[in-house]
Amino acid sequence: MCDEWIPVVTVPMTPEQFQALPRNPAFRYEYLAAQAHLSPRPRFYHALLDLQRCPPAGPVPQHVSLRPLSESDFGDLAHVFSAAFERQQPFASLDADKRLQAARASLDKLRGGGDGPWLRQASFIAVENTHHPVGAILLTLLPDEDPAEWDSFHWREPPPADCIERRLGRPHITWIFVSPWHAGRGTGTALLAAAAAALRDLG
Numbered sequence: 001m002c003d004e005w006i007p008v009v010t011v012p013m014t015p016e017q018f019q020a021l022p023r024n025p026a027f028r029y030e031y032l033a034a035q036a037h038l039s040p041r042p043r044f045y046h047a048l049l050d051l052q053r054c055p056p057a058g059p060v061p062q063h064v065s066l067r068p069l070s071e072s073d074f075g076d077l078a079h080v081f082s083a084a085f086e087r088q089q090p091f092a093s094l095d096a097d098k099r100l101q102a103a104r105a106s107l108d109k110l111r112g113g114g115d116g117p118w119l120r121q122a123s124f125i126a127v128e129n130t131h132h133p134v135g136a137i138l139l140t141l142l143p144d145e146d147p148a149e150w151d152s153f154h155w156r157e158p159p160p161a162d163c164i165e166r167r168l169g170r171p172h173i174t175w176i177f178v179s180p181w182h183a184g185r186g187t188g189t190a191l192l193a194a195a196a197a198a199l200r201d202l203g
Helices: 015-020 071-084 096-111 187-202
Strands: 009-012 027-032 035-040 064-068 124-128 132-142 170-178
Touching: 015 027, 064 187, 071 096, 071 132, 071 170, 096 132, 096 170, 124 187, 132 187, 170 187
Parallel strands: none
Antiparallel strands: 009 035, 027 035, 064 124, 124 132, 132 170
């Protein structure tokens, strides 16, 4: 979902210079046509969450509250998204303007169904002092297949319009993020617990 935002660094050099380059696991190193090509390499982890064992939501930080995410929230979320992923690849390789552009594109893709049907009932926003967004969790519906398979994150055919009502597919945490100024205080945990509770209520 982020490939278009992964810039490749190209540097002319000799094969000997390429061999001498220090290696960082966050990048893929290739040598073609007398040039070194360095590509950021995001890491992906797959896990299945047992909703029945998910603990109930704990207290959220003072002055922060959770509410269901609505269409009108997306415009304000892009800045929080951009700040939250400032140091995470592939967004860390982008300047501030491009990172904000990537944030808007990523959120628009989810809202438009590009990541699968949006599970509005289980998506939440964290707000400070009732209106300032500080984090969010956004869920989509994916095919009910092995998440370790590379093509399991895309519907091969358009899903039925009533796929959520029919409980088809598998809920997927497509994005969860918290402003860096609010990270580590329990907001992300509270968002995850709220989404899990909503999914249990949905059956």
